[in-house]
Amino acid sequence: MSWALRRAVPADLDGIMALESSIFAADAWSADTMRKDLVNARCCYLVAVPVDDGDAVVGYAGVFAPEGAPEAEVQTIAVAETARRAGLGRALMAALVAEARKRGAERVFLEVRADNPAAQSLYDSLGFERIAVRESYYQPDGVDAIVMRLRIPEPRTALAEQGGTHG
Secondary structure (H helix, E strand, O other), X not given: OOEEEEEOOHHHHHHXXXXXXXXXXXXXXXXXXXXXXXXXXXXXEEEEEEOOOOOOOOEEEEEEOOOOOOEEEEEEEEEOHHHXXXXXXXXXXXXXXXXXXXXXXXXXXXXXXXXXXXXXXXXXXXXXXXXXXXXXXXXXXXXXXXXXXXXXXXXXXXXXXXXXXXX
C-alpha cells in the first residue's frame, strides 16, 4: 500500500481519534486536546492516508515547534496496526523533524513508553539519544517514560558528479 503525508486539518479529527483510542486505550488524549493542537499555529500535525483514499487516516504525528524556538517536542505519533513495519512511522518522524528544523529548532525531544521497544528502536535508529527517565509518567498504568533528544543535524547536500570530459 502507498501512503501520502499531508497537513492535518480539523476534518481529520475523527480519523485521528479512532486511531488514538484504539492504540492508546488507557492514556488516549481527549478529542478536545487533540483539536486544540490541530489548530495551534505553534504545532504541526500530519496525517498519513492511502493514496487511493485521502480521507482514511492510517497514521498521524504532531510536533510542538514554535517559530524561532531552539527546541521542539514530538507530541504524539501513531500508525495503524495494518500499516506498521513499512516505514510509515519513520516517514512521519522525518517529516516532523524537517518541519521543526524549518521553524528554527536545533533539538527535538520526545517521551516514549518504557514498555514500547518497537518505538524505542525507531527513535534510536533516527539518532535520538536517551537522556532521562520519568518514573510512572504514563497513567493510569504507571509506566515510565524514557526522555529522548535529537540534535537536528544540518541539512547536507551532495554535489552531483559530472560525467565526461571538459574540452
